[in-house]
Amino acid sequence: xxxxxxxxxxxxxxxxxxxxxxxxxxxxxxxxxxxxxxxxxxxxxxxxxxxxxxxxxxxxxxxxxxxxxxxxxxxxxxxxxxxxxxxxxxxxxxxxxxxxxxxxxxxxxxxxxxxxxxxxxxxxxxxxxxxxxxxxxxxxxxxxxxxxxxxxxxxxxxxxxxxxxxxxxxxxxxxxxxxxxxxxxxxxxxxxxxxxxxxxxxxxxxxxxxxxxxxxxxxxxxxxxxxxxxxxxxxxxxxxxxxxxxxxxxxxxxxxxxxxxxxxxxxxxxxxxxxxxxxxxxxxxxxxxxxxxx
Amino acid sequence: xxxxxxxxxxxxxxxxxxxxxxxxxxxxxxxxxxxxxxxxxxxxxxxxxxxxxxxxxxxxxxxxxxxxxxxxxxxxxxxxxxxxxxxxxxxxxxxxxxxxxxxxxxxxxxxxxxxxxxxxxxxxxxxxxxxxxxxxxxxxxxxxxxxxxxxxxxxxxxxxxxxxxxxxxxxxxxxxxxxxxxxxxxxxxxxxxxxxxxxxxxxxxxxxxxxxxxxxxxxxxxxxxxxxxxxxxxxxxxxxxxxxxxxxxxxxxxxxxxxxxxxxxxxxxxxxxxxxxxxxx
Numbered sequence: 411x412x413x414x415x416x417x418x419x420x421x422x423x424x425x426x427x428x429x430x431x432x433x434x435x436x437x438x439x440x441x442x443x444x445x446x447x448x449x450x451x452x453x454x455x456x457x458x459x460x461x462x463x464x465x466x467x468x469x470x471x472x473x474x475x476x477x478x479x480x481x482x483x484x485x486x487x488x489x490x491x492x493x494x495x496x497x498x499x500x501x502x503x504x505x506x507x508x509x510x511x512x513x514x515x516x517x518x519x520x521x522x523x524x525x526x527x528x529x530x531x532x533x534x535x536x537x538x539x540x541x542x543x544x545x546x547x548x549x550x551x552x553x554x555x556x557x558x559x560x561x562x563x564x565x566x567x568x569x570x571x572x573x574x575x576x577x578x579x580x581x582x583x584x585x586x587x588x589x590x591x592x593x594x595x596x597x598x599x600x601x602x603x604x605x606x607x608x609x610x611x612x613x614x615x616x617x618x619x620x621x622x623x624x625x626x627x628x629x630x631x632x633x634x635x636x637x638x639x640x641x642x643x644x645x646x647x648x649x650x651x652x653x654x655x656x657x658x659x660x661x662x663x664x665x666x667x668x669x670x671x672x673x674x675x676x677x678x679x680x681x682x683x684x685x686x687x688x689x690x691x692x693x694x695x696x697x698x699x700x701x702x703x704x
Numbered sequence: 705x706x707x708x709x710x711x712x713x714x715x716x717x718x719x720x721x722x723x724x725x726x727x728x729x730x731x732x733x734x735x736x737x738x739x740x741x742x743x744x745x746x747x748x749x750x751x752x753x754x755x756x757x758x759x760x761x762x763x764x765x766x767x768x769x770x771x772x773x774x775x776x777x778x779x780x781x782x783x784x785x786x787x788x789x790x791x792x793x794x795x796x797x798x799x800x801x802x803x804x805x806x807x808x809x810x811x812x813x814x815x816x817x818x819x820x821x822x823x824x825x826x827x828x829x830x831x832x833x834x835x836x837x838x839x840x841x842x843x844x845x846x847x848x849x850x851x852x853x854x855x856x857x858x859x860x861x862x863x864x865x866x867x868x869x870x871x872x873x874x875x876x877x878x879x880x881x882x883x884x885x886x887x888x889x890x891x892x893x894x895x896x897x898x899x900x901x902x903x904x905x906x907x908x909x910x911x912x913x914x915x916x917x918x919x920x921x922x923x924x925x926x927x928x929x930x931x932x933x934x935x936x937x938x939x940x941x942x943x944x945x946x947x948x949x950x951x952x953x954x955x956x957x958x959x960x961x962x963x964x965x966x967x968x969x970x971x972x973x974x975x976x977x978x979x980x981x982x983x984x985x
Contacts, residue, residue: 421888422809429802432858437824440835447835454838497728504725515725518732520971523978524963526917528935529956532942533735536742536949544738547755576735579728585979608717637828640919644939647946658830658920665834666924678831685828 448676453669466676479655487635489571497579502586519580531644534573563653582627589623621700636685657681743954766950780937791915794856803866821860847927869903909970910977934959
């Protein structure tokens with residue numbers, strides 16, 4: 411709007427230059443070359459990339475490993491999503507009350523959000539230790555023999571889920587809180603006059619009115635679930651343990667341990683497509699349960 | 705009668721509230737408690753049954769050892785502070801400069817260029833990280849802090865966030881400054897940056913946190929142990945001393961301190977930033 415005349419193009423360029431250079435070098439060129447690389451076979455050290463068309467994609471989709479990775483990811487999502495929705499709505503509701511000491515509570519939930527995933531995962535690897543960890547000790551007090559958690563192929567993912575709930579509840583709780591604060595209190599007053607109970611108010615007022623927030627949290631959680639990495643790397647040390655194979659971890663292994671760059675980039679594009687399709691599907695389905703009229 | 709009923713209901717709701725609060729607080733606290741307790745134990749007290757909820761003898765050995773073992777732990781803290789600080793500066797400056805152009809200076813193709821910025825936000829970093837690694841390899845910047853930090857000059861999300869903010873600065877301010885003969889550079893520093901301080905602080909705080917906690921990118925770029933950042937160092941420690949939990953817990957605890965200090969001084973910016981930046985974590 412300003413500076414229509416007499417502006418020096420060089421000054422504009424000076425302001426834009428670092429960002430544009432970065433856009434080119436670290437975004438546009440990489441996206442293009444990654445598309446090309448995914449159609450080649452290349453180990454970096456040897457000759458130039460060998461063009462092999464869609465073979466990488468076919469080989470990935472034909473591999474038993476890909477379906478196992480997808481299965482592990484879905485297992486994570488099935489456990490994580492309902493738990494994070496419940497815990498973040500609960501925490502959001504608690505934070506919405508104006509009781510004394512709520513600031514401490516808020517900080518308590520926020521510390522894991524600030525902590526690096528590596529530190530959080532270290533803590534949880536120890537907390538979930540089958541013999542010497544606190545979780546199994548607590549379970550022992552009520553007479554339950556705790557599972558082998560991260561060393562057991564059925565219980566490894568639930569262990570990762572527990573740690574993730576601990577890490578993420580504060581963050582999503584704050585987002586839910588913002589949604590809850592947007593509800594007009596007169597709705598509740600009207601419902602009380604109509605004789606609605608606590609559950610009635612939750613199901614008929616609160617949840618429908620924060621459905622856009624729930625939708626947002628669902629979309630973000632699912633995107634994040636496809637991108638699990640530090641918690642897997644730190645909590646499951648044995649890279650051959652099949653229950654701990656997930657997308658980003660596999661991509662990392664193929665690219666930087668086996669130097670199969672073509673295969674790894676193809677894997678990353680499949681991951682992108684999956685995320686894209688799942689997100690698209692959720693936006694299509696949202697009409698059925700998300701209401702934006704308040 | 706009605707009044708009595710309501711009070712009863714109120715106290716029951718309060719009980720449920722406190723019960724829920726206590727249970728969830730325990731779930732949050734126990735891991736931290738276990739971390740602190742473990743870091744104060746001696747090696748022999750780690751693997752005992754039944755587990756010790758409190759160390760028989762409080763010992764700071766793990767902390768001493770952390771800095772004396774054959775592992776550059778102190779160095780990794782210094783590296784992380786340097787890298788996180790620089791990445792924050794580079795990201796905020798580069799994004800602010802670009803945002804100024806996108807918000808306030810007209811030129812042909814501006815909107816198309818800006819939509820290109822937004823489009824790149826859709827591509828997850830896992831897709832670009834392999835070619836980024838290769839670009840830095842060709843530039844001879846692998847295993848260097850320059851290589852680690854260089855990609856921060858482009859951050860579509862940061863640019864977008866600051867542009868939205870700068871758009872709200874009235875053009876009249878800029879026009880007045882221009883009449884006084886101020887150059888773009890003066891206007892940028894004296895007016896634009898000065899008026900976007902809250903947004904800059906919010907962005908700086910979440911960028912610092914992201915950089916301080918970043919794991920995958922430094923893991924790929926840095927190969928030399930002396931150059932490791934803290935999260936990578938911790939994960940190496942995890943592989944090397946996988947059963948020395950007192951050492952690992954002491955390391956985890958130390959890694960949390962700087963970010964908690966920043967949080968103590970700027971918690972409002974943190975919460976704001978995280979709720980805006982939810983998508984780009």
